[in-house]
Amino acid sequence: MGAPLVKATEVDSVSDAALRGFIGYHMKRAMAVLQADLNRVLKPFGLRMVTYSALVMVVENPGLRQAQLADALAIERPNLVVILDELEEAGLITRDKVPTDRRAYALNPTLKGRKLAERATAANRADEARLLGGMDDATRDLVIAAMNRIEGGQGGAQT
Amino acid sequence: MGAPLVKATEVDSVSDAALRGFIGYHMKRAMAVLQADLNRVLKPFGLRMVTYSALVMVVENPGLRQAQLADALAIERPNLVVILDELEEAGLITRDKVPTDRRAYALNPTLKGRKLAERATAANRADEARLLGGMDDATRDLVIAAMNRIEGGQGGAQT
């Protein structure tokens, strides 16, 4: 019910002012929303974020090998295996033997995989546009540039 | 096909052009770097991202209850318990009984906790500044505003 009756050992409203000074804090919270949203959009396609990313990469780079894909997506090889199992069982990609190296598999999208990737991408684009709520392109590019700077900025010293 | 001997089943360089169109893709990659970096900085203090966040919130909102903190940090109550156990065992916070409600605990920082939070915050600030590599304040605020828009933008209406 609540008249604001202040008790010495309680707090009426919680402030996160100290954390709000960090970009990381905002990014983490935004990522949580974005990820939940994206997974909700992808669910009707039978995809999750990782499987979607992997599928799109295979569509865009047909013939690439698993190690290349793992490297590009920055995920460990063992973890990629189950992701590709999922895509393969869904009939979206194939693992084709490479004649020149019998250890390796070339990843290729099926027609079904290409079609699904296209539809899922359209849905994602629409959803992200909705989430950004009419952000102008200049701002959007600026945000992306900032993300790229953070991603590449482990060593720190470039300006 | 002309150029250098194209093998039908292999790919020379991997392109992520299709994914680079999404802000979420860049954010996820940037978050991975940022999180690794932050945890590295916090390790000497015996803290992780969540324990640091919780500690700072307790310092800033002394007397708050666990449910409030869980809500503020968007983590589930059961998961907060072990985080607070960690902070309490490290002597950084105390769980004090609330006289008006014997079910509840008021969270308060110890002197040690306040000092550690201050030092860790300074270290985090320095590290984030390094990671942003001299990004100007206007851009920084713009990025934060964009993150806030995403975070609040589940329904789509902007503020």
Place this chain on the structure above:
DNA sequence: TGAAACTAGATATGAAGTATAACTATTATT
């Protein structure tokens, strides 16, 4: 050539984060 080192993909496993149900003890409702 052939042994050693290396690579591609797969398997097994464990740590960490996250979500849900249910328990206890208290408090609020009727």
Place this chain on the structure above:
DNA sequence: AATAATAGTTATACTTCATATCTAGTTTCA
């Protein structure tokens, strides 16, 4: 008083992510 609701906790399970190891195949080079 009986019932419902709440604060914190426990138990548990599921997902993500990382490491070590295995196999099969390839490369190196003495």
